[in-house]
Amino acid sequence: MKILSRDKRLIFVILIVLLIVVSIGVIWVLARHVYSYKSKKQQRPPIKIGFAMSTLKEERWFFDRKYLIDAAKKKGFEVEWTNANENDSTQFQQVKYLLAKGIDVLIIVPSSFDGAKKAIELAKQKNIPVICYDRIAMNADIDAYVSFDNIEVGRIMAKHLLKKVPQGNYVFILGNPKDYNTALIRQGYKKVLDPYIQKGKIHILLEDYCYKWKKEYAYEYIAKLLQAGNKIDGILAENDSLAEGAISALAEKKLAGKVPVVGQDAELPACKRVVSGLQSMTVYKPVKKLADLTVKIVEQLVKNGTLLYTKTYFNNGYKMVPAYYIKPIEVTRENIIATIVKDKYHSYEEIFK
Structure with a gap:
């Protein structure tokens, strides 16, 4: 009986040793697998x-x-x-x-x-x-199109200009005809202004394109209209660069700040013009x-x-x-801090210095 008991203990010890060896082997295999997976993951090139x-x-x-x-x-x-x-x-x-x-x-x-x-x-x-x-x-x-609502950009511009000048001579300075946003913005402002145009409250002095969004076209359009003796009551420029060109022409006739001009993009120079009153409004696109x-x-x-x-x-x-x-956002002198400055798009010091 003592011999049998000794044999049982020996078998038990052997089983324990085998269990330990197998466990070590399993852990080793799993460790290698995890290491290999992590290595492959680390080696995988980034998107x-x-x-x-x-x-x-x-x-x-x-x-x-x-x-x-x-x-x-x-x-x-x-x-x-x-x-x-x-x-x-x-x-x-x-x-x-x-x-x-x-x-x-x-x-x-x-x-x-x-x-x-x-x-x-x-x-x-x-x-x-x-x-x-x-x-x-x-x-x-x-596969996908990611943008701002450019039709809404046109609506925002038109609604603002309409509040400032409910009737009179309007100039529409369009962007690049090869940029489809130009057409979408135009579609937006026409939805707002067409009823006033049809009733004769708003008269279109000019509606023309600026190829490659060059502000030189905007300057020339306004300069020629003023030189010909036309009275301009409001200007809708499809971006801030074009608004800058138009305002430069107005300034030569001492009309900058007297004729409402709207643009879009919230460029820093445009934000400065909005604060100073030279530009009536810009559209901020976050x-x-x-x-x-x-x-x-x-x-x-x-x-x-x-x-x-x-x-x-x-x-x-x-x-x-x-x-x-x-969604685009209208920016005026009244809300520029709550929009542009709050979003840190431009700092208070940059705009107001």
Whole structure:
């Protein structure tokens, strides 16, 4: 009986040793698996975004670039950006360059709404998702459109001008005809002002385009009208740069600040003009929100192959494109601190110094 008991103890010890050995082996295998998984995860290259910009001429685009890069970095993404200087051929070559750099998604600000199709086709041939940022590309296979509500931008401008000048001679200084936002803004202000135009309360002195958004056109339009002896009661300029051109022409006739002028983009010089009374109003478009939303969409597209939910779609002639809009905000001397300064878009010192 004692021998049997000794054998049992020996067997028990052997089993314990075997159990320990097996446990160590299992732990070792699991540790190797976890280490291998972490190593692979660490070695996996970050998502690379190609940001094909159209221009950096206006101040706002520097904010777009900064905020988009910042938002991407927070997610661990990389951004490779280019600037086409409003040239379709240049943008086509730059998209080729971005694709050669191995981007995972293309964000494009089309240099023209009808000239970006070929560049977008290059991306789609490589199964690269394409997001139109701020400007839409027509007749092209894009995955998403992220912008501000540009029709609302036009409405805001018109409503403000109507309060200032309910009747009289209006001038409409439109942006680049190759930028579809130009048409959308026009659609917005016409919805508000057409009834007054039809009743004869508002007379259109001029409605013309500024190619590539050049403020020199705006200056020339206003200078020629004033030289011809026309009385101008209100000016709607489709961005702050064009408003600046118009105000320069008014200043030469000592009319700056006497004729209401509205614009959009909330550029720092425009905010200064709003405070001083030279420009009646600007439309603030919260660029940081647009950049943050765009990066969220990038993450969904690349990681999950899906999009954020949206109720809105834009018919670009090729398909109904999922559209995401950020609301624009009217900025006057009365609310500039509660909007621009509060959002840290420009500081109080920058605007008021």
